[in-house]
Amino acid sequence: MGNLKLQNLTRAAKIRIGLLILTLILPFFPFVTDYMLHIAILIFLYMILALGLNIVPGFNGLLDLGFVGFYGIGAYTSGLLTYHFGLSYWVIIPLAFINGAIWGILLGAPTLRLTGDYFAIVTFGFSELVVLFLTNEIWLTRGPLGLPGIDVVSINLSLFGGPKWEFVGELPYYYLAIVMVLVTVFVMYRIQDSRLGRAWFAIRDDEVAAVSCGINLLGYKVIAFAISAAFGAVGGSFFARWVTFLSPDMFKFWESFLILCMIVLGGMGNIWGVMIGALVLVSLSEILRELLPLLGLPVEVRFLAFGLIMVLMMRYRPAGLMPIPAVAAKMRAGRIKRKKVKATVGMKQ
């Protein structure tokens, strides 16, 4: 790694490193309040979730409306394991990952044979089932009373004679969330440029051609669904230890839809696009929450605003803010063609 000099880096790499450094020093700017850090953590959390969900619609072209189910499973896995057994968060992360993946396989294996909309309906049903389970199985989840008093994340070095350090306030969570986002992005990039990722892209582009290249459709879709669910669950596990309180109504269908909107807004299948989608929608939601009461409108109006944004996106940029390269190339070609048509029409007049 000796050749890591600034002038050797591409412009995109410089921008990325700059953004990372800015993110890392952000909490030390004087104008940054705890509330802003809270929003930033929320953005990071939704980035993890959106990147996880992105695997299914973005990489595989399957509509998934039940992602929040896995988020909920991860959150309650984390919450209950902490509540009953006092497990450390660092042990819970892999457990939540595995538990999410197991539920992804359990739901995906029988249902991924369904095509398109039918599959979407099944996933929707699943997420509703999760909410009903969490609400009604009071012996396990305390139902609508919620699960309060979950321990905060801590780094316990007492086994090695070191100190025990508990995460107090937003700042430690801010950095923990950054690390989790970075790991997620790293995994996504690695997958994208691998045999597994190519198989998914093949399925997304043409299932019949994929199958005749020897790709087992069901198998790869189940893998995709499991990994997606696992990242959802990891996001949930963080959420539980961050807000330290869980209740079933945090995992309503609305959340699935919001995460899906982030992907569509940012550009389905594009890792950077998806993260930008999360950034835009979470910050917009918070800005509107402040702004709407000033205008004398109820805060629920922000859902209307989201709907309007999605309609406008579909009309003007259907591939999202940052589409995947081939889609971008096609859109450019379309625009050039349209311009040419306009030009010839103009000449005739």
Next chain:
Amino acid sequence: MTPILEIKKLYKSFGGLLALNNISFNINRGEIIGLVGPNGAGKTTLFNCVAGIERPTEGQILFANRDRTISISGKKPEAVTALGIARTFQNIRLFDNLTVVDNVKIGRHCRTRSLFFGAVIRNRFQQAEEKEIAESANQFLEFAGLKGRGEEIASSLPYGDQRRLEIARALATEPHLLMLDEPAAGMNPQESRDLMDLIRRIRDKGITVLLIEHDMKVVMGVCERVVVINHGEWLAEGKPQDVQNNPKVIEAYLGTGAAGAA
């Protein structure tokens, strides 16, 4: 010498329509064989049955994979590909949003193994495999005459090159039998000549080629044997010239009475 593919009394019905009606013929190892017939004769249905995309209603398809003979009727398409039968499609089916080289890399799928952990950890096995995939993908591109086009987006290629790319992708699965569905459709004379040359070079690598084609110049120029089907039934079989002069074949293409006129 045992045939590489034996089709025995194959039937396929879609509801009341009998798309394949008692078709039997053999494909010998190392030959270029043409499958011709008027539109709607059942050629593509036959392809789909062999490739595992359609399940034959009745009958057997036997594939001689090296020394063993296996029945492949009703096997899943990915299993058929893994056994060594690759195909192209009548209406080109590329992975449009991916680069040319990625299309061919996906063809290597059934000969490689890495999965999630390999992708994330990039262990030595995965790195070696990925290197092999990249190298062989470039070799197949070069073989198909697409050298240096690897980074273009597949859908941006001209039509003839898209056909070649589909062939390169099929070759990347290392088939023993390659099935081409109307490879010359929409090609100009020069492109068809190049295509015929490519088909011969594929055969010279030891791959048997089964070809559906409407362009008689290509069929006559490249096929060693031709099987004619019509209305899902076997009609004739033999050397291209003989088949071309067969009155039954002329009738099938041009209608009753045309045989006398010809």
